[in-house]
Amino acid sequence: MPYSSFPEDVLEHVFSFVQSDKDRNAISLVCTSWFKIERWCRTVGGGYSLETATLDGEAMYTRGSTPWHWLPLLGGDQESERVGLRESEVEDLSGNWLSQFPDTCTSLVALNIACLGSEVSFSALERLVGRSPNLRTLRLNRAVPLDKLANLLRRAHQLVELGTGAYSSDLRPEVLSNLAGAFSGCKDLKGMSGFWDVVPAYLPAIYPRLWVLDYIEDSGLEALAASCKDLQELRVFPSEPFGVEPNVSLTEQGLVCVSEACPKLKSVLYFCRRFSNDALVTIARNRPNMTRFRLCIIEPRTPDYLTHQSLDTGFGAIVEHCKDLRHLSLSGLLTDHVFEYIGTYAQKLEMLSVAFAGESDLGHHRDSLRKLEIRDCPFGDKALLANAAKLETMRSL
Numbered sequence: 278m279p280y281s282s283f284p285e286d287v288l289e290h291v292f293s294f295v296q297s298d299k300d301r302n303a304i305s306l307v308c309t310s311w312f313k314i315e316r317w318c319r320t321v322g323g324g325y326s327l328e329t330a331t332l333d334g335e336a337m338y339t340r341g342s343t344p345w346h347w348l349p350l351l352g353g354d355q356e357s358e359r360v361g362l363r364e365s366e367v368e369d370l371s372g373n374w375l376s377q378f379p380d381t382c383t384s385l386v387a388l389n390i391a392c393l394g395s396e397v398s399f400s401a402l403e404r405l406v407g408r409s410p411n412l413r414t415l416r417l418n419r420a421v422p423l424d425k426l427a428n429l430l431r432r433a434h435q436l437v438e439l440g441t442g443a444y445s446s447d448l449r450p451e452v453l454s455n456l457a458g459a460f461s462g463c464k465d466l467k468g469m470s471g472f473w474d475v476v477p478a479y480l481p482a483i484y485p486r487l488w489v490l491d492y493i494e495d496s497g498l499e500a501l502a503a504s505c506k507d508l509q510e511l512r513v514f515p516s517e518p519f520g521v522e523p524n525v526s527l528t529e530q531g532l533v534c535v536s537e538a539c540p541k542l543k544s545v546l547y548f549c550r551r552f553s554n555d556a557l558v559t560i561a562r563n564r565p566n567m568t569r570f571r572l573c574i575i576e577p578r579t580p581d582y583l584t585h586q587s588l589d590t591g592f593g594a595i596v597e598h599c600k601d602l603r604h605l606s607l608s609g610l611l612t613d614h615v616f617e618y619i620g621t622y623a624q625k626l627e628m629l630s631v632a633f634a635g636e637s638d639l640g641h642h643r644d645s646l647r648k649l650e651i652r653d654c655p656f657g658d659k660a661l662l663a664n665a666a667k668l669e670t671m672r673s674l
Contacts, residue, residue, distance in 0.1 A: 288314050375401040380408070387414035391440050391471070396420040407411025407432040416440030419473045424452050430459035439463075441471035448478055456482035502507030502538035511535060512545040515575060529556035536563040544569040551582040552609060561598040570595055571606035577632065580610040587611055593618035596626070606630040 292315055295301055305315040331602055375398055378385075383403065397420065406412060412433050421442030426639075430436070446452055454477060460466070466486050484504040493501065493513060501508065513527070529552045535542060552574055555642060561567075581588055584608060588609040596618050605626060607615065619626065 290567070375405055378405050380404075384411065385409040386411050387426050388412065389414065389416040389440070390418050391416040393418040393420070399425055403428060403432065409433070410435065412436065414438040414620065415470065417442040419443050422446065423456070423476075423479065424449075424616045427452075427455040427459035430463055434462045435465060436463055437465050438468040439466060439471075440593055441473075443474050444472045444479060445476040446475040446479070447478070451481055453482055457485075460486055494526050494533070495528055495531040495534075496526065497536045497644075502534040506539060508535065508539040509541050511542060512546040513548055515548040529553060533559050533563075536560045543567055546571045546573070548575060550575050551579060552560075552588065552591070553581045553583045554586070554588055554591035554594075555583065557588065558594040561591075561594040565598045565600065567595070567599040568601050569604040570599065570602065571604065571630070572608055573606065574608040577608075578610045579608075587614075589618065590617040593622070596623040601625055604628040608632060 286310070290300070292304060295304060301315060305312045345510065349501075378401075382405070386409075388405070388409075397418070399421065402421075406415065406429055413436060415429070415433060415436055415438070417429075417440055419442055421429075423444055423446040426441060428437075460482055463486065467488065469483065469486070475602070484501070485506075487501070487505050488507065488509055495498070498513075511532075513532075527549050529549065532545070532547055532549075533556050536559070543566055545567065546569075552572065557572075580586060582592070589612055592605075592607060592611070592615050596605065603621055603625060605623065605628070606617070607630065
């Protein structure tokens with residue numbers, strides 16, 4: 278009888294009686310179908326050199342209820358470096374599987390239990406984290422309470438990525454104080470996630486660790502300026518760019534405060550509805566180390582709201598004081614004079630974005646430009662063609 282005439286479930290049952298690894302290997306070499314059947318019913322007695330164990334949930338269209346009986350075996354490997362459960366439904370009946378890791382297991386680099394719906398033994402988790410000096414990534418599940426987080430952080434101050442558990446608790450000053458102290462000790466922390474059921478009163482504990490900020494108002498930027506001295510990049514996007522009236526209180530004042538208080542700030546992307554030359558000059562003097570400055574005033578050709586003049590002077594100050602400026606985006610009411618400033622001072626400029634600006638083809642070129650974006654400006658091709666030979670570094674137009 279041909280090999281393929283046997284139903285797969287029959288062959289799988291027969292293969293289960295073959296215990297020798299050598300014989301199982303021989304079976305898998307008979308034909309392709311036998312190889313596949315043997316593969317699905319294969320068992321592994323031990324993985325002594327296992328370094329990474331990541332359990333991915335099945336695809337949405339093949340999701341089943343097959344239990345992972347071998348999950349507790351993960352704890353038996355003393356050399357495990359990464360244990361991750363993601364996008365999976367795991368039923369943990371005991372809550373003590375973390376205690377299966379032996380006391381000699383000190384090599385853990387990453388632990389991800391975010392998808393677990395049940396409680397874990399916090400004492401076992403605490404011990405495991407405490408004896409893992411190389412742990413860089415820790416993602417907790419929702420069941421880990423906020424008042425316990427500080428204890429974990431003190432034992433893992435070397436963390437680079439943290440996924441918190443439930444970020445909520447009764448309002449207690451000692452909890453906030455403990456959290457703030459624990460976060461301040463995590464000098465290498467660069468990524469945070471989790472934050473289930475957030476209680477806003479506890480958010481100030483993480484402010485000093487923020488590096489990148491995506492959305493805020495003037496009042497929030499002022500609080501940021503007071504706390505986040507290591508901020509290097511600021512991106513503020515419009516909440517309702519097409520709305521007639523602003524729905525947030527955002528002006529140039531917030532950016533001015535950040536420029537005064539954050540000495541490491543190098544990159545800015547700032548959407549707002551109005552700006553002034555005085556604010557631009559102040560920012561330029563505060564942060565001469567700026568390398569990227571992109572100001573996007575939502576309404577085209579908006580003048581200085583204080584003097585109703587063009588913003589040439591303000592952007593001129595930016596290119597004059599920021600000697601290492603690489604990227605510049607212009608907006609608001611601008612004349613040809615702003616391009617004279619750029620041609621004179623922006624010696625290292627590589628990318629220039631211009632929209633609704635200028636009056637004619639007059640303006641100085643910049644030899645170092647690699648990318649030039651022009652939208653809705655009164656420029657013809659005459660100036661570009663005349664200077665094309667000088668733009669040797671240009672890569673994108």
